[in-house]
Amino acid sequence: MSRLIAQKLFTKQSMAPSLLCIRSYHPIAKDFVKPITIEPLTYTTDSLQSKVLDHCLSNNVPKYGFKEKSIVESIKQLELSPSLVSVLGASNSPSFVHSSPAVLELIKYHLVTKRYELTKDIPQENIDHNNGLPSLEELLVKRLQMDIPIGSQLTDLFAQLSMPSQFLMETALPELLNLADDMIYFSNEKDHFDMAWYTKRLGVAFTYVASKLFMAQDISPNFVETMNFAHEKLNNVMKLGDYYNNTEEFAWYTLMVSVNLIKSQLSRN
Amino acid sequence: MYRRSIVSKVTQKKPLSKLSPLRAKSSPTTENTNEQTAKFEQFSSAQKAYLDRVVRVDQAGELGADYIYRGQIYVLSHKHPHLRPILDHMWKQEVHHRSTFNNLQLKHRTRPSLITPLWKLGATAMGVVPAMLSPEAAMACTEAVETVIGNHYNEQLRCLANQFNMEKTDGTKDEPEEIKKLTDTIKEFRDQELEHLDTAIKNDSHMAVPYKLLTEGIKSICKVAIWTAERV
Numbered sequence: 001m002s003r004l005i006a007q008k009l010f011t012k013q014s015m016a017p018s019l020l021c022i023r024s025y026h027p028i029a030k031d032f033v034k035p036i037t038i039e040p041l042t043y044t045t046d047s048l049q050s051k052v053l054d055h056c057l058s059n060n061v062p063k064y065g066f067k068e069k070s071i072v073e074s075i076k077q078l079e080l081s082p083s084l085v086s087v088l089g090a091s092n093s094p095s096f097v098h099s100s101p102a103v104l105e106l107i108k109y110h111l112v113t114k115r116y117e118l119t120k121d122i123p124q125e126n127i128d129h130n131n132g133l134p135s136l137e138e139l140l141v142k143r144l145q146m147d148i149p150i151g152s153q154l155t156d157l158f159a160q161l162s163m164p165s166q167f168l169m170e171t172a173l174p175e176l177l178n179l180a181d182d183m184i185y186f187s188n189e190k191d192h193f194d195m196a197w198y199t200k201r202l203g204v205a206f207t208y209v210a211s212k213l214f215m216a217q218d219i220s221p222n223f224v225e226t227m228n229f230a231h232e233k234l235n236n237v238m239k240l241g242d243y244y245n246n247t248e249e250f251a252w253y254t255l256m257v258s259v260n261l262i263k264s265q266l267s268r269n
Numbered sequence: 270m271y272r273r274s275i276v277s278k279v280t281q282k283k284p285l286s287k288l289s290p291l292r293a294k295s296s297p298t299t300e301n302t303n304e305q306t307a308k309f310e311q312f313s314s315a316q317k318a319y320l321d322r323v324v325r326v327d328q329a330g331e332l333g334a335d336y337i338y339r340g341q342i343y344v345l346s347h348k349h350p351h352l353r354p355i356l357d358h359m360w361k362q363e364v365h366h367r368s369t370f371n372n373l374q375l376k377h378r379t380r381p382s383l384i385t386p387l388w389k390l391g392a393t394a395m396g397v398v399p400a401m402l403s404p405e406a407a408m409a410c411t412e413a414v415e416t417v418i419g420n421h422y423n424e425q426l427r428c429l430a431n432q433f434n435m436e437k438t439d440g441t442k443d444e445p446e447e448i449k450k451l452t453d454t455i456k457e458f459r460d461q462e463l464e465h466l467d468t469a470i471k472n473d474s475h476m477a478v479p480y481k482l483l484t485e486g487i488k489s490i491c492k493v494a495i496w497t498a499e500r501v
């Protein structure tokens with residue numbers, strides 16, 4: 001019986017992880033070979049694809065935005081074959097309404113590598129949430145600052161990310177949740193094992209998106225206004241959590257008091 | 270189980286290369302010696318998904334057990350004070366199980382079950398309602414729940430023993446340390462759950478009035494709950 005179950009589990013190819021648990025179980029890293037790719041990406045960091053996309057992000061995207069033109073320019077500048085454009089987009093399915101697969105790959109690469117960079121300097125083992133970790137706000141601001149070079153292209157990026165499509169469900173949303181998860185795990189924020197686990201992640205993701213939207217229209221020098229906005233927004237979201245906890249505690253207290261009151265009244269007679 | 274223990278013994282006896290102690294001595298920190306021992310290949314996505322499920326469903330299950338005993342204690346401790354120490358003992362063990370899986374969930378970054386509030390509510394009801402019928406019915410409830418949980422843990426143990434013999438970089442095969450630990454944890458908990466089952470039978474669970482109806486009903490509810498908690 002158990003063998004049957006095991007076989008069913010492990011031979012089934014379609015055990016695709018659901019939206020919420022793309023990076024589900026994290027093994028203890030020191031016992032395992034270091035993975036050569038950053039998870040949703042299918043190529044290594046020293047591959048040709050990474051080289052082109054990296055060059056494109058740092059040199060051409062700030063100028064031309066998330067468009068095919070910046071990829072083509074990068075390929076030209078690196079003196080590679082122009083057919084590489086179709087290789088780049090190989091892992092995305094083409095869509096009539098969305099940008100070309102290569103551009104989608106560029107956006108995916110941007111999201112994934114920036115998320116990876118955010119926590120790269122933090123030691124990945126023996127995470128102690130009480131000391132030695134940055135605060136949630138520091139990580140949030142750090143992530144926002146990473147996008148300062150492409151500040152003028154953010155509106156375009158948002159349009160691409162939020163367009164209802166396969167890309168939104170398979171890449172944009174999971175990456176947003178992964179980012180929120182990383183921010184909470186690698187900061188000194190308290191983590192939870194009930195519904196608060198979800199609400200905290202949603203709260204952080206919401207704060208990040210709101211700050212990014214603000215950033216897209218920010219014209220202050222070095223996006224000072226955005227950083228202030230993020231600070232305030234995060235404080236508000238965390239305060240909301242406190243309100244909820246206090247209300248719950250008070251309701252439970254009241255319930256217990258009234259049950260005990262009724263009990264004592266009944267036993268008196 | 271048998272196969273696993275043999276494999277792990279073999280790999281423990283296998284000597285390291287002659288040079289490795291020298292290298293270890295010259296290296297300044299203990300971390301470097303760790304790096305020289307063979308590492309495991311990465312888990313496949315199916316293996317990860319399975320472990321993810323195991324942690325989630327066991328966490329939800331122990332949460333349920335915690336609340337069931339809480340409900341029973343709340344109802345029974347005044348009318349039947351002789352049951353109080355028995356229930357307290359079982360409850361404390363469940364609290365320990367629950368906190369163990371909570372820590373595992375945070376450590377391995379899996380998500381908790383999305384319908385945790387529903388599990389809390391359902392488990393409280395499952396503790397309170399039979400206890401209100403009679404103390405025997407409460408014990409029958411314990412018996413049914415622990416039977417299902419015992420079987421469920423056994424199934425997990427079989428799968429962990431069969432499917433996690435991982436390839437190492439030096440060509441040998443072994444189970445990663447975390448799988449061994451998880452197996453030991455589940456074994457220990459399974460034994461304690463079966464102890465609870467014995468306790469329930471000793472305390473007249475078979476005397477409960479609609480015995481068949483109660484136990485079979487609760488068993489099927491538990492199975493549905495396990496099925497759901499694995500997925501949602």
